Amino acid sequence: MAENFIFVTGGVMSSLGKGIVTASIAAILEDMGFSVNAVKLDPYINVDAGTMNPFQHGEVYVTEDGAETDLDLGHYERFLSIQMSRMNNITTGKIYYSVIEKERRGEFLGSTVQVIPHITDEIKEHIKKTGEGKDIVVVEVGGTVGDIESLPFLEAIRQMKKEKRTCYIHVTYVPILEKTSGEFKTKPTQHSVMKLREIGIQPDIIICRSEKFLPNDIIKKISLFCDVSEEAVISDPDTENIYELPLIFRDQNLHKIISKKLFGTEPVTLFDMVPKEPRMEKWEKIKRIINNSKEDIKIAIVGKYTSHQDAYLSLKEAIRHGGIANELKVNIQLIDSEEIEQRKNPEEVINGFDGVVIAGGFGKRGIEGKILSIKFCRENNIPILGICLGAQLMVVEFARNVCGLKGAHSSEFNPDTEYPVVDLLEDQKKITKLGGTMRLGAWEVKILGGKALQIYKTDKIYERHRHRYEISHKFIKIFEEKGILFSGISSKGDVPIPEIIEIPSHRWFIGTQFHPEFKSKPFAPHPLFVSFIEASYKYKTERMKN
Numbered sequence: 001m002a003e004n005f006i007f008v009t010g011g012v013m014s015s016l017g018k019g020i021v022t023a024s025i026a027a028i029l030e031d032m033g034f035s036v037n038a039v040k041l042d043p044y045i046n047v048d049a050g051t052m053n054p055f056q057h058g059e060v061y062v063t064e065d066g067a068e069t070d071l072d073l074g075h076y077e078r079f080l081s082i083q084m085s086r087m088n089n090i091t092t093g094k095i096y097y098s099v100i101e102k103e104r105r106g107e108f109l110g111s112t113v114q115v116i117p118h119i120t121d122e123i124k125e126h127i128k129k130t131g132e133g134k135d136i137v138v139v140e141v142g143g144t145v146g147d148i149e150s151l152p153f154l155e156a157i158r159q160m161k162k163e164k165r166t167c168y169i170h171v172t173y174v175p176i177l178e179k180t181s182g183e184f185k186t187k188p189t190q191h192s193v194m195k196l197r198e199i200g201i202q203p204d205i206i207i208c209r210s211e212k213f214l215p216n217d218i219i220k221k222i223s224l225f226c227d228v229s230e231e232a233v234i235s236d237p238d239t240e241n242i243y244e245l246p247l248i249f250r251d252q253n254l255h256k257i258i259s260k261k262l263f264g265t266e267p268v269t270l271f272d273m274v275p276k277e278p279r280m281e282k283w284e285k286i287k288r289i290i291n292n293s294k295e296d297i298k299i300a301i302v303g304k305y306t307s308h309q310d311a312y313l314s315l316k317e318a319i320r321h322g323g324i325a326n327e328l329k330v331n332i333q334l335i336d337s338e339e340i341e342q343r344k345n346p347e348e349v350i351n352g353f354d355g356v357v358i359a360g361g362f363g364k365r366g367i368e369g370k371i372l373s374i375k376f377c378r379e380n381n382i383p384i385l386g387i388c389l390g391a392q393l394m395v396v397e398f399a400r401n402v403c404g405l406k407g408a409h410s411s412e413f414n415p416d417t418e419y420p421v422v423d424l425l426e427d428q429k430k431i432t433k434l435g436g437t438m439r440l441g442a443w444e445v446k447i448l449g450g451k452a453l454q455i456y457k458t459d460k461i462y463e464r465h466r467h468r469y470e471i472s473h474k475f476i477k478i479f480e481e482k483g484i485l486f487s488g489i490s491s492k493g494d495v496p497i498p499e500i501i502e503i504p505s506h507r508w509f510i511g512t513q514f515h516p517e518f519k520s521k522p523f524a525p526h527p528l529f530v531s532f533i534e535a536s537y538k539y540k541t542e543r544m545k546n
């Protein structure tokens, strides 16, 4: 059971990149030889992120055990060597659900059930459980200090000071008045630390998001007003490459301050845990590769949640990882499928890209735009990767335009279609509740051949799913006759479920019913993305020759 807990809170405003800060801190600690866990506390009342709109909240990250979670867990998994599970995302909804269930079972018989101690105890119990078998847990508190919703979480982490070794890190924003004096303004930071103190938490470390590194006088000022030592005021400047952040923090000795706070000494040999100075070799290597990658390729993501930068977060990262593996810079552009649908101009939009990804999604809007894009890539031999809904629509396009099945569709969008080439399985038809009822998490997929076998180099894989509809096995024969290869398959009873589709005669045409992007890491780029980027680069060079 971990005795050491680091709490990361946020001040001034949201969207400061607290998730990446948390992941970076945990990554340095892992590099020092600690076994680490990372946890996200989310103050919203939804039980999980599964029913939340990506337009509002960005991507829903799916874990191996099928939890639909906050996207910060994606950062944790990409930065760390561990796998996330449903334990790593604690929401207000989950906490209340559990307390109310206990109350109904009569576990609190006689007492009035209250926020303190019942809700706060439940929060602490959940947090402590994530420390089983670990040395240190880094806990990110979602929201901003001062929000009503986050109060029970802040109270719970305040109480933990008495029970465990703790370190409180506050992430704030230091704006620069670029247009006038060019000054770094510390007042928002001062006020947000005051707010935190009101709740009873004195930060040990303040991490300041700003466009640039903080100058010394500003560090001194924050140190004085917020009562932390000068070394404990850490800059979090803009970087093009998020994987550089652990190095930026290490260079400012963040790990030493944490060590001192938790163990009373700088990293040497501590107790029986032997933390070493972090060497950060793999991080240095990633930085070198990214800095040395000269040539770039252009990849389009065709989707509909294009107005939220984080809606395709894991997908964008996985594409970048494919770039790292090939030592190429990847320029990713989001393309609104609805616009293609309205203007019917995939050639204008897609020409000039070296590869196209058709993203997953829900709902009818922009569907025909995705289908037009798939048709254009199929006919023009442009590398294309379809993910989940993207793969389903590859099949719809093929059915309509190659197999001659007029009006073929997914029954999600046209329940009356004569050719439901994408359809619900029988057990999904009975489900009425929407929360947590999709096919979720890791499922075994058998690889039967084709590019998939060359790419995965194994005949059995586990990939993460998040969908209700399936490519219908009833049409497999017709598709195969017309040139589709079902190179990955799983099964439900004796019903085969297509998982990977390919067109072998095409340069690179692959659709996956699962989401490979969730398992890609910068140090272990997902093979599908490595292969896709390689093919896109080849396509680019061939195109340049002609």
Ligand code: GLN
Binding pocket: 359, 360, 361, 362, 363, 387, 388, 389, 390, 412, 466, 467, 468, 469, 470
């Ligand atoms: N809407 C589709 C389904 O439920 C695809 C979901 C997705 O792309 N994640 O099957």
